[in-house]
Amino acid sequence: MTFDVQQTFEVFALTFSVETVRYLIAVGIVLAFIPFILRRGKQRDLHSKPPEPGQIRREFFYSLLTGVVFAANGLYIHFGMEGGWAHVYEETALDDLPYMALTLIGMLVAHDAWFYWTHRALHHRMVFNWAHNTHHKSRQPTAWAAYAFAPPEAFINGCFVPIWVTFVPTNGWVIFLFLAHMILKNVAGHSGIELYPTRLPGNRFFGFITNVFHHDLHHRDISRGNYGLYFTWWDRWMGTEHKDYAELVATQRAAKTETAAAAE
Numbered sequence: 157m158t159f160d161v162q163q164t165f166e167v168f169a170l171t172f173s174v175e176t177v178r179y180l181i182a183v184g185i186v187l188a189f190i191p192f193i194l195r196r197g198k199q200r201d202l203h204s205k206p207p208e209p210g211q212i213r214r215e216f217f218y219s220l221l222t223g224v225v226f227a228a229n230g231l232y233i234h235f236g237m238e239g240g241w242a243h244v245y246e247e248t249a250l251d252d253l254p255y256m257a258l259t260l261i262g263m264l265v266a267h268d269a270w271f272y273w274t275h276r277a278l279h280h281r282m283v284f285n286w287a288h289n290t291h292h293k294s295r296q297p298t299a300w301a302a303y304a305f306a307p308p309e310a311f312i313n314g315c316f317v318p319i320w321v322t323f324v325p326t327n328g329w330v331i332f333l334f335l336a337h338m339i340l341k342n343v344a345g346h347s348g349i350e351l352y353p354t355r356l357p358g359n360r361f362f363g364f365i366t367n368v369f370h371h372d373l374h375h376r377d378i379s380r381g382n383y384g385l386y387f388t389w390w391d392r393w394m395g396t397e398h399k400d401y402a403e404l405v406a407t408q409r410a411a412k413t414e415t416a417a418a419a420e
């Protein structure tokens with residue numbers, strides 16, 4: 157493999173463009189969806205005041221900067237595919253669908269664990285100020301804050317896919333779906349509007365999925381829990397679930413039990 161400066165620049169520019177467009181589309185979808193959600197009740201608006209002056213500009217700037225860092229990680233995958241150490245394949249066959257589904261679920265579960273533990277580490281007082289404080293400047297974030305990370309945090313987040321494809325052969329469409337879900341979840345989680353069903357937290361079958369309130373609490377009370385991204389598992393296992401979220405879950409479960417008892 158020879159190092160080609162022009163090719164490197166082209167791959168970098170293409171990856172940055174794709175990352176930026178992905179971010180803009182996800183923000184556009186969530187912002188377009190919000191008026192319909194608010195029609196279901198103003199209590200879905202989780203924030204008490206509008207964004208601070210300059211907040212959206214800051215969130216947008218750092219999200220674009222994250223695109224630059226992610227593009228650098230994208231170079232690893234590109235040259236890894238050429239060099240044979242990154243295992244991304246493109247052929248899609250019908251009998252490959254079970255493996256593709258498994259790898260997609262595996263990526264979600266593994267990334268959730270990666271995010272939880274690296275996020276908890278970023279809250280350590282030795283690193284918080286220079287690595288994670290940028291993200292927490294938004295106490296009441298907007299959808300634009302999805303990727304508003306300082307470069308060290310962006311790098312840590314962006315490492316997941318390169319590490320994954322180094323060890324697990326993965327179809328390109330699986331990576332596409334994983335990234336589409338990741339950006340949508342991130343944008344939604346920072347939107348300040350509860351987009352999920354209000355009964356989700358206490359639901360016996362789907363309560364493991366985090367809603368908007370889950371991450372919004374993390375921004376309101378820094379270092380008081382809710383470090384997870386997609387699922388509530390790690391916060392529950394490690395005892396880091398925010399007390400207000402745990403209370404909401406307990407209240408919903410109790411209400412459900414009472415309704416069931418009254419129906420008997």
Ligand SMILES: [Zn+2]
Nearest residue numbers: 275279288374
């Ligand atoms: Zn945090």
Ligand SMILES: [Zn+2]
Nearest residue numbers: 291346371375
């Ligand atoms: Zn956040």
